[in-house]
Amino acid sequence: MEPVTVISGTVSVLDRADVDTDQIIPKQFLKRIERTGYGEFLFYDWFRSGEITLEPNPILVAGSNFGSGSSREHAVWAIQQFGFAAVVAPSFSDIFYGNCTKNGLLPIRLPEEDVRALMAAGEATINLERQTVTFAGRTVSFEIDADVKHRLLHGLDEIALTLQHGPDIDSYERERMAPGPVTTAL
């Protein structure tokens, strides 16, 4: 994962609520077994019908409950590979938000009125270290979990970080692990 620090540039506006991951990347493109090649299929049906157009700017700004529905991480890969580095919305689905942070696509929650103003502003600069978005001559701050921020700023591999706690997992399994089903015994 590439480190995320400052994202600056033009804003692409998708002024819709409840944009689900089926719209972001329709089902027929989930059959690929690679992590790449999804950018050209972003919003496939909406782009193809001419219902919306979006430029591959650094920042996508959208309505509330963005990324709802399916857990498909392909949605994040498609947005990122199309060219976006950050998505700003009033709210995100939990799974989509998590998927963003695993791939270095920066999800930013801002109050509805700030999102509206950002849509109108057309350009913005996001500073992850300072947790700020600057547009139209003013700066607003956003919340992000401290651990997630650290991982994004340094482009760290979460699995490698967890494996550093291998001894904790070992002792959990030895001392506290709940009895459970054994899939290999079926």
Added chain:
Amino acid sequence: MPKTMFEKIWDAHLVRDDLIYIDLHLVHEVTSAQAFEGLRLAGRGVRRLDKTVATADHNVPTDGTPTARLITDALSRQQVETLEQNCEQFGIPVYSLGSDRRGIVHVIGPELGLTQPGLTIVCGDSHTSTHGAFGALAFGIGTSEVEHVLATQTLVQKRPKTMRICYDGALGPGVTAKDLILATIGRLGTSGMVGFVVEYAGDAIDRLSMEQRMTVCNMTIEGGGRAGMIAPDDTTFAYMRGREAVPADWGAAVARWRALTTDDDATFDREETIDASSLAPMVTWGTTPGMVIEVTGRVPHPSEAGIVAPETAERALAYMGLQPGTQVTDIALDRVFIGSCTNSRIEDLRAAASMIDGRTVASRVRAMVVPGSQQVKKQGEEEGLDEVFRAAGFEWREAGCSMCLGMNPDTLSPQERCASTSNRNFEGRQGAGGRTHLVSPEMAAAAAIEGRFVDIRGWN
């Protein structure tokens, strides 16, 4: 200190700060290939094969294709074969085409007895919330997290907030678990549960069967919830007893599971109450599960669509090809789909079959029944349900996700209108341009016969 059921399970699984242990990892073909590739690239293995199991469901044709090699669609074939190869390489048990244990991942977990109270269960699929019906903490994850669980058997998670929804009273005749959860999402909205693990409780929940409880928990994600849960009770234990993977020390296990229930004095971050006796059969009119009304109602005007914003409602109505003011019972259908991880278990099929009563599917309607697993299919055939459906003009097919998401040959054509027992009415979900109305199995069966929606409470 009193604890909620969620808190008891969470605390018991904390390996260290923000790191929780996973007891059961369910894997399917769509969201796993890149995770296995990631393991290979990093030279990592699977930590706990004995807590991992895989099946093929999303891409599987429901026409009886006997092996992955014979799947016609090249990309679907490649994805299923890749799952089989990955499982073989890493040593993970897999139930693919040809296995009588194969089925929708959220149907076979409970069916095999793998889904048990008190466990943490994950899968690269948002409908993993289904398993919470047993008093497990179960939620969907993305592919990076699938890889993380394969490598470490843990997940990095922040503790979510807790919500309890209490349903007072009993559901009326003809009103099902599907209607209960659709009505709930209609009230709270599609993001009403975001950030929360939701415990469903109250008289109406206590009275539900296990399979009905799975329908409720399944659709938690449609309200944005992280996970849905229902306290394990005698209904749970009766359903589980005798299944393959349940504990040998049954008595001790039941005693352990009974202790999971939320303590009397425990508090939730949010509480809601819904009068179950006031609920009616529900039908969605738009392109999210929250766009839903009672079967006796009319398609709303965009300015009167409740918590749905007018411009959102207007676009949804245009996509659905519906005029405001249309009686729901005047909406004519082209297709009926009975299946999916929401409503494809044996009780769902029995309930749908019970509506038929010697009648036949309307001439303009193509209707299909897709059992959730090969085991459900076998049981349905032993009970003669296949004959009932076939005689009425329904197709009786092999197990799979089928037309819930159209990754296999079962899809809607543009502008085809479908009554579906699945979980998502998103644009294009069942096929580009397809129009989906979510309903219960009973409502779907009746709609197939009449060729339009009917209020099953006054229908005989």
